[in-house]
Amino acid sequence: MVRKSFKMKLYEGMAEEYEKRHNALWPEMRDMxxxxxxxxxxxxxxxxxxxxxxxxxxEDAEKWDKSADTEICRKWWDFMADIMETNPDNSPVSIDLKPVFHLD
Incomplete structure (x- = not known):
């Protein structure tokens, strides 16, 4: 198992909308x-x-990386692009965070 942490950024005033959209996460996105x-x-x-x-x-970082190529992931990115910082392909600007401590 791989633990992954990252950061992204919302546009000003979009926190409520971001939470609303995630509370109604599409079942096909959850499945993916x-x-x-x-x-x-x-x-x-x-x-x-x-x-x-x-x-x-x-489960596997390489397997997870392939999820970016799915149609549903691309559709979700397009849906979210108006409320957060994105790359030219509408993927969120996402910066991996360095793990420095973990305790089970």
Missing amino acids: IHEYGGSNYSIFLDTETNVLYGYIEL
């Missing part, structure tokens, strides 16, 4: 996350900076 080995997925918001911090546990 599980199909590509993702579990125990959480996203946290720093309301002072609009920075999102994500955490996900993966």
Whole structure:
């Protein structure tokens, strides 16, 4: 199992909309996350900076990386692009965080 953490950034005033969209996560997106080995997925918001911090546990990092090529993932990126910083392909600007401590 691989623990992955990353950060992304919302546009100002978009926190409520971001949470609303994730509370109504499409079933096919949920299924894709599980199909590509993702579990125990959480996203946290720093309301002072609009920075999102994500955490996900993966069966296999290479398998997870392939999820970006799925139609549903691309559709989700397009759906979210108007409320957060994105790359030219609408994928979220996502910066991996370095693990420095873990305790079970």
